Each structure stands twice: as structure tokens, then as C-alpha cells.
Amino acid sequence: MRTQNKILNLLITTVLIFGMFYTSYRYPFMINDSTTSPYYSDTPKWLAVGKYLFFGFLLLYVISYKLLNKQELIIYRPLYLLSYMTLSVVPMFYGLMIKDFMLVETGVFFLIPAGLHLFSSNYFSYQKLNKIIVFIIYIAIASEVIQLLLFLLFNRLPALAYDNSISVRFGSFLDDPNGFGVLLAFFIGFSFSFFKGIKRTLLLSLLFIFLILTQSLTAIMSVILAVIIFIIIFYIRFLRLIAKIMIKTIIPIVTILIVIGILQYKKIIEIYNKFLETKIGSISQHLDVLDIVGRLKPIQLIGLEPKGWIGESGYINILGNFGVVYLMLYIMVGLFAIYKYYRVINDKQFPTERKAFASGAFLFLITTYIATANLPFDQIFPINLFLTLVLGLSSSDILFGNNNSKSVVKK
Numbered sequence: 001m002r003t004q005n006k007i008l009n010l011l012i013t014t015v016l017i018f019g020m021f022y023t024s025y026r027y028p029f030m031i032n033d034s035t036t037s038p039y040y041s042d043t044p045k046w047l048a049v050g051k052y053l054f055f056g057f058l059l060l061y062v063i064s065y066k067l068l069n070k071q072e073l074i075i076y077r078p079l080y081l082l083s084y085m086t087l088s089v090v091p092m093f094y095g096l097m098i099k100d101f102m103l104v105e106t107g108v109f110f111l112i113p114a115g116l117h118l119f120s121s122n123y124f125s126y127q128k129l130n131k132i133i134v135f136i137i138y139i140a141i142a143s144e145v146i147q148l149l150l151f152l153l154f155n156r157l158p159a160l161a162y163d164n165s166i167s168v169r170f171g172s173f174l175d176d177p178n179g180f181g182v183l184l185a186f187f188i189g190f191s192f193s194f195f196k197g198i199k200r201t202l203l204l205s206l207l208f209i210f211l212i213l214t215q216s217l218t219a220i221m222s223v224i225l226a227v228i229i230f231i232i233i234f235y236i237r238f239l240r241l242i243a244k245i246m247i248k249t250i251i252p253i254v255t256i257l258i259v260i261g262i263l264q265y266k267k268i269i270e271i272y273n274k275f276l277e278t279k280i281g282s283i284s285q286h287l288d289v290l291d292i293v294g295r296l297k298p299i300q301l302i303g304l305e306p307k308g309w310i311g312e313s314g315y316i317n318i319l320g321n322f323g324v325v326y327l328m329l330y331i332m333v334g335l336f337a338i339y340k341y342y343r344v345i346n347d348k349q350f351p352t353e354r355k356a357f358a359s360g361a362f363l364f365l366i367t368t369y370i371a372t373a374n375l376p377f378d379q380i381f382p383i384n385l386f387l388t389l390v391l392g393l394s395s396s397d398i399l400f401g402n403n404n405s406k407s408v409v410k411k
Contacts, residue, residue: 012398013129014058015112015385015389016133018051018055019389020382020386021139021173022381022382023174024173024174026043026159026175027159027175031044031047032175037157037158037159039157040159059115062115063115063118077396078117080117080395080396084117084395085114086329087326088110090326091107091321092104092107094321098306105381105384106318106378106379106384109385109388112389113396114392116392117396129357130353137187137191137203140172140180140183140187140210141203143172147170151168158175158177159171160177167215169214169215172210174382177219178218178219178375178380180214180219182219182223182367184211184219185360185364186360186364186386187207189230189359189361189364191204193359193360218375221370223363223367225366226363226367227363230362230363230366302323307321313375313376314375333391333395334365334368337390337391337394337395338366341365345358357393361390361393364386364387365390365391368383
């Protein structure tokens with residue numbers, strides 16, 4: 001059992017740390033996408049493919065251990081396992097068939113929750129996971145502060161930025177404002193539940209400021225909607241706490257912004273107009289995707305003729321490539337996971353440590369599933385990786401200690 005404990009913790013912690021920090025080479029080495037910055041170079045193929053090779057070796061190691069050290073293969077909650085295998089195999093098969101690697105990216109990381117269903121909940125310690133998450137939050141804050149200072153002092157631009165432009169978007173260690181904006185949903189939910197007092201107030205204030213600095217309208221609106229949903233669902237329990245946090249953080253920040261707005265309204269209007277100009281092209285791209293839906297053939301709607309990459313909306317991409325049934329399954333596993341995390345947050349028997357992760361996962365899932373309507377987060381690393389990890393932890397009940405449904409496969 002101790003060995004299984006080590007293997008499961010290795011799988012989860014490695015996936016988490018590896019996923020979060022793999023792309024941290026972007027900012028210091030100025031490697032990302034040359035089309036979004038005149039100073040950045042495109043990501044080399046070996047770096048782009050490297051994460052999949054590492055991930056493949058990790059899964060191979062875990063599966064090899066299970067096969068070589070057990071007389072029987074126990075599959076916990078086999079219906080979920082079947083769902084994740086479907087969500088994984090279909091995109092990878094179609095992607096290889098039409099030679100479009102972006103389709104593969106939609107499905108490859110669904111092998112993670114499938115792998116988690118091979119382990120019992122008794123083997124995992126969530127305290128260690130929370131320590132890693134706290135460390136990641138501190139690194140995110142430090143990275144963002146360093147990038148801001150370098151920009152203000154030396155005009156060092158992040159990946160999505162241009163000289164003499166209002167469009168300077170910060171994405172911390174991801175150097176991706178859209179992805180970091182969605183990831184902030186998890187940090188906000190986790191920090192709200194895990195930290196207390198002035199430390200929580202300070203961290204939440206910083207995280208919301210960082211959200212604004214992403215200048216990602218998709219992430220900002222999705223996080224706000226997720227927070228509103230969170231407040232509505234847990235309204236009675238958290239009403240006083242939310243009121244205190246609003247008094248300490250949101251109201252003072254809004255008051256300061258209003259005063260600045262009154263004193264500098266002409267400059268703010270000028271900045272707003274410039275900002276709007278930078279967003280017109282992006283907005284038109286998102287709207288163009290809606291026209292594609294009407295041009296999809298019935299054979300594409302049932303998932304038998306993948307088109308390859310379509311546009312900015314993740315859901316429309318999924319619909320056009322894998323069909324209605326796949327899209328419904330993709331959404332359903334997310335809804336079930338949101339419900340499972342809701343149960344943990346709402347149940348007094350679970351300790352704060354588990355509720356902290358559940359709160360972060362709850363906000364992250366809602367944010368991601370809202371944001372995917374406007375951006376293809378099913379293909380954006382590491383959001384797609386972290387999404388599958390969060391899904392797997394809920395459906396396998398590793399965090400919640402309840403694996404009643406299982407199937408035994410004799411070797």
C-alpha cells in the first residue's frame with residue numbers, strides 16, 4: 001500500500017508541478033509566438049512536443065507498475081473511465097487521421113483521469129497537494145511582480161504586448177494572459193477557503209488585480225460570473241465573510257478607482273478608446289466563428305468528418321470535429337465534477353484542507369467551461385492538462401475517500 005501511495009502521489013504532484021511550470025521558459029527566454037510580439041521567437045518543435053513525451057513516459061511508468069505488481073487490475077468507477085477514454089481516444093484518432101495535432105491536444109490529457117481511476121482513495125494525502133498549491137500561488141505572485149517591475153523600469157514587454165501600446169498583457173509564469181486569467185479562478189477559490197485574516201485579504205486583492213492586468217475579457221468575465229455563481233450557491237453560509245472581504249478589499253479599490261476616474265477622466269477615455277481599438281480584431285474573430293456553425297454538415301454534427309481547427313470557440317471546434325455526442329459528454333463530465341466539488345464544500349464533515357482544493361476546483365471548472373465558449377481552452381496548455389486533473393480527482397473520489405463502484409479485471 002505504501003508503494004501505491006508513493007505512485008499515486010508521484011502521478012498527481014508531478015502532473016501538477018510539471019503542468020504549471022513547463023512553459024515558464026517563455027518569459028526569460030522570450031519564446032512563445034512571434035505573431036504576438038516583435039521581440040519573441042516561435043516555440044521550437046522539440047519544446048512543444050517535449051511535454052507530451054514527458055507525460056507519456058510518466059503514464060507508461062504508472063501503468064507498468066500497476067500491471068507488473070498486481071495480480072488483478074482494479075478499475076474504480078468504470079463508467080467514468082469509459083467516458084474519459086472516449087474523450088481521449090476520439091480526438092487523438094481523428095487528429096492522427098487528418099494530421100492535425102491540435103485535435104490531439106483536445107484528447108491526450110484525458111488519459112490522466114483515466115489513470116487516476118486505477119487507484120483507491122485510501123492512497124492519497126491531500127495535505128501535500130495543498131502545500132504545492134500554496135507554493136505555486138506564491139511563485140505566481142512573485143513572477144507577476146517581477147514582470148511588472150521590469151516593464152515599469154526597463155520597458156521589458158511580456159509575450160502579448162507591443163511598444164507604445166495600451167495592450168500590455170501580463171500572464172505571470174505562464175506568460176499567457178488568457179490561460180493565467182482562467183487559472184486565477186482556482187487560486188482565488190483556493191485562497192478564499194485556505195487562508196484567513198489579513199493574509200487572505202491581501203492575497204485575494206493581488207489575485208483580482210492580476211486578473212485585470214491580463215486584459216483578457218474572456219477570463220475576466222468568466223471569473224466574475226463564476227464568483228457570482230459561487231456567492232449565490234453558498235450565499236447563506238458565506239454572506240458575512242463575503243461582506244467583510246468586500247469591505248476590506250473591493251470597496252476601497254473601487255473607491256480609489258472612482259476618485260482616479262473623476263480626476264483623470266479625459267486620459268481614461270483616451271486609454272479606453274485605445275484599448276477598444278486593440279480588441280476590435282479579436283472581437284470580430286470570435287463573432288466570425290458563429291457563422292461557421294450554420295455551415296456545418298450533418299455528417300460533421302454526428303462526428304464522422306472532422307474539419308480540423310475552426311476558430312476561437314472551443315465548443316464550436318469540438319462540435320465541428322467530434323460531433324454533438326462528444327460535446328455533450330465533454331460538458332457532462334464537467335457538470336458532474338462541479339456537483340461533486342459542491343458537495344465537498346457544502347458538507348461539514350470534510351476538513352478545511354479538502355474544502356480549499358474543492359473551492360478552487362469549483363471556481364476553476366465553472367470559469368473554464370464558460371471561457372471555452374469564447375476561446376479553445378480544450379487545446380490551451382496547461383489549462384487543458386489542469387482541467388483533466390481536476391476532473392479526475394472528483395470522479396475517482398481520490399480526494400473524497402469513497403470508491404464504492406469498482407470493476408476487477410483478471411490478469
